[in-house]
Amino acid sequence: EVQLEQSGAEAKKPGESLKISCKGSGYSFNNHWIGWVRQMPDKGLEWIGIIFPDDSDTRYNPSFQGQATISADRAVKTAYLQLSSLKASDTAVYYCVRPPRGAARAFDSWGQGTLVTVSS
């Protein structure tokens, strides 16, 4: 069974940085894209970016380029999302997501979400 286990909720102050994690299990981590989605309070879903762990090929939503950094550690089968210079508007739930190999081109697996709260 595919599982994406995310790190716990975070409370940060404006200007601080943050790195949240997503550990994949039940599948070949290196050979599947793994990505991140943001959901601000009572708002819709926004695709942030995605990485292919085997070669670290990374793509970003232009709206998040420069604000978010995605990385992966193949040894521990974990993907990361780093956000720097946090603002109150970064308050959101962040989901890690995985599209399966093949024709699906959709996110069949989701992490449980990590709530990030940015407040002074």
Next chain:
Amino acid sequence: DIQLTQSPPSVSASVGDRVTLTCRASQDIHGWLAWYQQRPGEAPKLLIYAASTLQSGVPPRFSGSGSGTDFTLTISGLQPEDFATYYCQQANTFPTFAFGPGTKVDVK
């Protein structure tokens, strides 16, 4: 960039109703469209991919259709657990993606 619009933004319906939601892309996405359901407090759940393929385990009352720029999600016989928000997502530019703004289905 490919933009997605969804209509209506919200719809009120009753159990047993047939509900049709629409998603329109700003350019031809060659059938690479998925639909998700999100209940409050939960992570989204994949319902349909490649415009019309039902994800494993999803009830057959959900169906998807469309091509080019216009797509629909139909719920035939709305059930109490179907009151939720539905998002479309384009994957023509895989491995980059984009979501639509969502349609909320609530109780009439």
